[in-house]
Amino acid sequence: MQKLFLGYKLRRLREQRGLTQAALAKTLDLSPSYLNQIENNQRPLTLPVLLKISAVFEVDLSNFVEDEDSRLVADLREALADPLFAGAPLTNAELRSAVGSSPELARRVLSLHQAYQKLHERVQSLADSLSNQEPSDAFAGPQFPYEEVRDYFHYCNNYIGPLDEAAENLWNTEKIHSGALLNELAAYLKRRHDVRVKIVADDGETAMRSYDGSTGTLRLSALLNGPSRAFHMAHQIALLGFGDVIEDLVVQAKFSSEDAQSICRVGLANYFAGALVLPYRAFAAQARALRHDVEQLQSRFGASFEQVCHRLSTLQRPGARGLPFYFVRVDMAGNITKRHSATRFHFARFGGACPLWNVHEAFAQPGKILVQFATMPDRTTYIGIARTVTKRGGAYLKPSRQFAVGLGCEATHANEIVYAAGIDTSNEAAAVPIGVNCRICERTDCQQRAFPPIGSQLSVDEHHRSFVPYLFTQEGRSVEKA
Known part of the structure; x- marks a missing residue:
């Protein structure tokens, strides 16, 4: 069983209830020194202690154990990859510690970075409009x-x-x-x-x-x-x-x-x-019974393909959770117009998505459900589907709009989804290696890379040409792998 070091969550709960360490230790029937070690992640949480925490604080144990801060860590990691933040990249352990200690501070850092990004875009837009001597709506934003x-x-x-x-x-x-x-x-x-x-x-x-x-x-x-x-x-x-x-x-x-x-x-x-x-319990029950077959769920509830996919990603009611899915809608230019992930799969907040992801391929085969077995850099594997959806214009001079919808879950749930039929999820070598986007992807052997990751140092050899578009060094070590 994986050891659970969730001391920061326990400390947050204690402080929200206005309890001292001594008072909580007495309530949990622990010594103050032992509780102190748990809160500082020097000791893992045991099952008996978890059960006591659940009873004392009246919290859903699955919610407490769930790694709810992982999305904050991922977002913060991407934001801090901006050249604005000089210095060596922070490790995942450092980011997780920062988010665990003060998630609200992490959110404010993200808000500040988003404001900076927006201001930067406005300044560039204003400069372009001035150089072209045209009116600018840069500040509409x-x-x-x-x-x-x-x-x-x-x-x-x-x-x-x-x-x-x-x-x-x-x-x-x-x-x-x-x-x-x-x-x-x-x-x-x-x-x-x-x-x-x-x-x-x-x-x-x-x-x-x-x-x-x-x-x-x-x-x-x-x-x-x-x-x-x-x-x-x-x-x-x-x-x-x-x-x-x-x-x-x-x-x-x-x-x-x-x-x-x-x-x-x-x-x-x-x-x-x-x-x-698509009412929660009725829809969730049918989804499990049909192994999350989107087309069958469409027929049962009279819904669209996109409506069913989006609803599957929202089935996260405490005590009655459905499968954790990610959901995304992408336009033909690669812009993400809708996104959500109840999984460890994270979407890029800035820049384009990974070109190896099947949502891009869907436009080449309109109306066909494409299935992909993929792996992220952290070696988590996913089963994902993608299909185009069309928003009809209704007239010749009102052209239709086309999007690609993506839906997926971790491959550990393969036996619960119909789209995993025929896929050997134990063969990780068969999985397509994808990432969030090029700017923060650490893969060194991707021939589809659009540009090197932020924070890396290009390695240029005029006498050598690799199949990999960019050779670079990162964190002081060479990663010139072709």
């Missing part, structure tokens, strides 16, 4: 509030309990059925909120959904398919019936701007909508 909201969902593990449970309760009390979802949601809006749903043909406007409170009319575009119409009706139900819950969550998040608050309100209403059309 809508991206930072979106990133702040993405981080909010990221650190909530993409599970919002109050909304998820409210949506499931509504599904059960109203006895909603997936087979008649559109009619039943429309009937509920009329019965509960006196709102009439009207499907409108394209009249030159771009609105998918438009609500007029004065007339009690929810207009949905005729270009929307069935799953999208259901989602938008559920979104409106969230705003009308659960706006107070959403507002409480936004206030608790303490966003830095009104824009971020507004974006989060939309995101939380979307979360409720996804939870209503």
Whole structure:
């Protein structure tokens, strides 16, 4: 059994409850010196002590043991790889110690670095516009509030309990059925909120959904398919019936701007909508029974491919957790437009994603589910699928938008997912070696590398050409491996 050194978590719990080490030691029936050694990671936590901690603090043991700070460590590691931070790269042990001691400080460092990145982009944009003698919108800067909201969902593990449970309760009390979802949601809006749903043909406007409170009319575009119409009706139900819950969550998040608050309100209403059309326990039970076959789940619940994939990544309810999945949506330029990971798989916050990842290949084979057995630099292996999804424009002069959706989990769960059929997950050599992105990937033999990792020293030999694009040294040692 792996030794658990979680002293910083225990210390954090103790301090949050206002207990001294002596008081907690007495409660746990431990000597003060022994507790001190545990809190300083000089001794591991034993099972009897873990059980006592769970009883004393009334915490879910799986949540306490889970390495919840790993995503903060990964984000901090990527941010500190910026040339702005001079000096040798910090080790994982140093980063984990810093995050464990003060996770809030780590988050503020990340916020500061994001603000620096945004300011740097604005300055570059302003300089470009001045040199071209054109007006600039460099200071509009809508991206930072979106990133702040993405981080909010990221650190909530993409599970919002109050909304998820409210949506499931509504599904059960109203006895909603997936087979008649559109009619039943429309009937509920009329019965509960006196709102009439009207499907409108394209009249030159771009609105998918438009609500007029004065007339009690929810207009949905005729270009929307069935799953999208259901989602938008559920979104409106969230705003009308659960706006107070959403507002409480936004206030608790303490966003830095009104824009971020507004974006989060939309995101939380979307979360409720996804939870209503795919209710937690019913969906989670079917997902396990069908071995997480996305297409079969689409048929059972009348949902889209993307809706099912996204919902699978949110099944993290304490005491009833589903499989931990990562979920991502990427456009044809490689920009990540949606991302979340309930696994140890982390996405790049800056720069592009790894070109060896199957989400990029999906665009070459539209509509086909591609399966990939991959390994990250930390040797964690994953089974991942990718498939394109199309957002129809509805007219010749309104071209469709195409994205690639990626979904995956650690290969240790291979027996629980249908997509692992025929894959020998014990053969690590068969796994595709991928990374987060080139700027922080330490692989030395990747022929697809776009540029050397930040913090490395290029090794250039004009008389030698390797198959590997960049030869470099890192942390004082040569890694010229071809």
